[in-house]
Each structure stands twice: as C-alpha cells, then as structure tokens.
Amino acid sequence: MRKPAAVSVRLSSVPRCLRHGVANSSLDDAxxxxxxxxxxxxxxxxxxxxxxxxxxxxGLELCFDLLRDKIAIAAGELPFPTIGHDETLPPLWTHLKQVGGHD
Structure with a gap:
C-alpha cells in the first residue's frame, strides 16, 4: 500500500523547476x-x-513539457506538494544510496 503524498516537502529534495512555495505559484510560473x-x-x-x-x-520541446507540468500542477491534475525551508520536512524522494539501493 502506498503511503499518502506529503503536503509539504523539504526544499533541498525538489528540482528547482518544480519548487512551488504557495498554491498558485505553479500557475504564475506557467x-x-x-x-x-x-x-x-x-x-x-x-x-x-x-x-x-x-x-x-x-530545448523548446522541453520548455513546453515543463509548461504543461506546471499547468497540470496548478489544475490539480498532477499532485505535487509545496516546499518548505524546514529541514525536518520529509524529502520529495530519497536517493537510492540512502535506502540501501544501487546506483
């Protein structure tokens, strides 16, 4: 069973292009x-x-993919948590090395 997605995650675990600190920032970014x-x-x-x-x-194709992702996040079609500076927040993802996996 999958655990529920976090509402907020640690800033350092989110790619810069998908960092949204407030609910509508993804729409503003788009x-x-x-x-x-x-x-x-x-x-x-x-x-x-x-x-x-x-x-x-x-490069243009990648920009349009990013734009589509931001619109999907803003529309609620792609669930994505907001970010926070609190290092006690959970990470968006955990690197395989941190959980005993392989590269």
Missing amino acids: GALAAFLQKAVAALLAEGDSLPDDGSAY
Whole structure:
C-alpha cells in the first residue's frame, strides 16, 4: 500500500523547476514561461524561417513539457506538494544510496 503524498516537502529534495512555495505559484510560473517562450520563439523565427539546428527545437520541446507540468500542477491534475525551508520536512524522494539501493 502506498503511503499518502506529503503536503509539504523539504526544499533541498525538489528540482528547482518544480519548487512551488504557495498554491498558485505553479500557475504564475506557467504564465511567465508562456510569455518568455512566445517572445523567444518569435525573435528566433524573425531571424529566419525555422529554428536553428543547434538543439533549440529540443530545448523548446522541453520548455513546453515543463509548461504543461506546471499547468497540470496548478489544475490539480498532477499532485505535487509545496516546499518548505524546514529541514525536518520529509524529502520529495530519497536517493537510492540512502535506502540501501544501487546506483
């Protein structure tokens, strides 16, 4: 049986791109990402007809995946705890080495 997800987790255990300190911050993050991507892609496309072949298209795809994750978190479709600076809070995940696993 799975244990219930924590409501708040330790800051140091959460990837920077998914750190949400208050309930609506993921929606604010999604809005900021959307605005940046719109302007960045418009600027790139103004320089030519397509994205440069330097990994930019893949990077753009990753940005949109992150944007979708933030929207899903804000919509409650992807449960995700808020973060706290209290080191006594549980971690979001435990590294395998800490639980006797292998790399």
